[in-house]
Amino acid sequence: METLYRGMTAYRQGAFNSKDLLVIDGRFVEFSRFRERDPFRKTVQLGGLYVFPGFVDVHVHLREPGFSYKETIRTGTLAAARGGFAHVCAMPNLNPVPDGEENLKQELDLIGRGALVKVYPYGAITAGELGKRLSAMEEISGRVVAFSDDGRGVQSEELMRAAMLKAKKLGKIIAAHCEDETYINGIKAHSESGAAPNSSCGLPAESEWRQLERDLRLVRETGCAYHMCHVSTKESVALLRRAKAEGLDVTCETAPHYLMLDDKDIKDEGRFKMNPPIRSEEDRLALIEGIADGTIDMIATDHAPHAEKEKSGGLAGSLNGVVGLETAFPVLYTGLVKTGIIGLGALIDLLHTNPSERFEIGAGIAPGKPADFTVFDLREEYTVAPEEFASMGRSTPFEGMRVWGKCLMTVVDGKTVWDCMPRGKENE
Template sequence: MATILTNAKQLTADQKLEEVMVKIDDGIIKEIASQIEITAEDNVENLEGQLVTAGFVDVHVHLREPGAEKKETIATGTKAAARGGFTTVAAMPNLRPAPDCPETLASIRARNEESGVIRVLQYATITKQQLGREIVDMENMQDAFAFTDDGLGIQSAGMMLETMQRAVKLGMPVVAHCEDDSLVPGGVMHEGTASARLGLPGINSVSESVHIARDILLAEAAGCHYHICHVSTKESVRVIRDAKRAGIRVTAEVTPHHLLLTDEDIKTDDGNFKMNPPLRSEADRQALIEGLLDGTIDMIATDHAPHTAEEKNVSMLDASFGIVGSETAFSLLYTHFVETSIFTLNQLIDWLTIKPSKAFGLPFGRFEIGAAADLAVLNLDAEGEVDPSQFESKGTNTPFIGWRYKAEPTMTIFGGEIVYRKEAVK
């Protein structure tokens, strides 16, 4: 039995909304046309004039299972992603046990498949237990999405070079959280006027950019695809731009919160504003926007990082690093960038779909005949506010509570099946 989406709209290359119907069968988009024949056996979904796009692809989420199920589970994390319009996520390996050997990687991948409502691609660690001491058995972990010790920068240049050289032979990317530990002793927020005002220890910008510069030169030497997580500083953007001009194979992501907030938005000692990398200055934020627009930064990724209320509703000195983002990303970005004509809707959707897929060689993020029926339905006329009581995620740790937005995902289809549908307010 096929599913027919009627009264839908698709976004054209020239920014117009064009009425279409979509036929889905066997998990594949079979037809996109102005008129499609409907039979008595077909399941019909009337989209009432809403936009249909490829499902979003997020290369940076934390699902917490196994090891920290109080924060999130595979089920709750993927439901949260589906509510945000995502149909593919790549899960970071800061788990316990960590996917640092073939057997544990296989076990976690099986759990993702069993419990996830959308597609989960699983990272493997670079080092055993993420301790930075011994590189994992990379050659027998090619089922991983990529290798990363995300949350912890690889401090040894020699170890990172060896990792990249081995990854090249496997045809796999190396993904990095960039932070020189010797430059950030005890910091909890960006080092600047806001940290001085609040009396909190700062994290300086160079701790990130110097690590990126080092790794880019190592990637050039190794010939490796090197991907940089959550870029946050203007110096980092400059270094990445120069690397791309030099032909080095580097890609980069930016988070919604670094595009939307700065350290000056932190008015009190509030643990919900504690994230790593931290919220930076307005000059940094503007550089990130410019980097997206000129192609220096390739994509948007949420770094969805749920924590319990007990871990976040405390001083920044004691709070865990992290912010949830799967369920708020599209709506907040649309409201603050598309509605204000800083980004076009086409650009925003590309940064959430085709750009991450192309960067990592994934066959997803495409709204076309023959592609997987992974779709997001977006109501561009919806209005609301960020309300954690409506979240599917266990985590409610966000500084965006109460923010008004326009536009939201109302249905998410994965493999031809509806995995999220907006219901009445709980």
């Protein structure tokens, strides 16, 4: 099967160019200017549009097995495709938790049956994500992208040290949800920096960066490859900047809502409730600075769908987590690129190049690689409308926002998994 995609501007290997893309049997074959009359079986005209390598989201919750009333592998990966993501890494707070061969197999079977994009499961750091003893890390190491207990911090220093030593031996990354529970709910909810803790959520900045500080000490000691999930505080950005300067094997992600919103935007609605919480303007600006100077390596969505009744109790009565796959690119393009904070290429590096490299996904637009890419119309402006989401989760702090950049098509292994191209652009 041969398909020629032509007329677009494509981002590959760090630059934009306007060559046509030839895909044969699910792989990129050639980039060139093809003559109009070349007898390709199928030609897709993408004039005026942008082609990006399929985005890589290293932090999503697909909710299966165990919570299919919130999301399924099918709906979650359709949401990914609709947002331009060809690769997603699925967090392990499932039932059962993928903490050994047997449990992981259940998840992999569901992925095999339902996934529309490529899904890479995380293995749990601790058995059942209970923080008491290590998971069967060796047993599952070959089939997980990395190890994480996302949703909770690993409270025991001893256990985290043991996890890092084992991950180091296995050549795997520890992806840490940093949250020191001794700082939660006002127990130590003072702030040394003088900034007010986010009282509506009871999750002060210290709970995040104190645990990061501990982890960085353990990374220095063990040499483990470490990735910090959803950075939200200015102190964390500063700690990570120093750790990188020191040469530690450390990367991190933040999420669109921490970059675009601050606590003045929070309303008493479930769609503003997530962990970590949206913080102060000072924190937000520190994150932007971290994006601009490379301290923050990638942007992940922390897509965390819930049922409507679980998100309808305001800030106090709703579960943590918002959806993000279908809004990430337009929100970031509108908020970071259209405003001139970063260039379009830099945004694609944050959503594709850097996560692909760090987590060894090996994706990209290059001859011989699987044809995983996405097509956007950057001229299109529209309003974020959760009722149109493919995800079963509808809670987003970006509801009603005017955004630019619409995903028209996503292709995985040469197969179109999302398509809302206006009719007449494609000719067989």
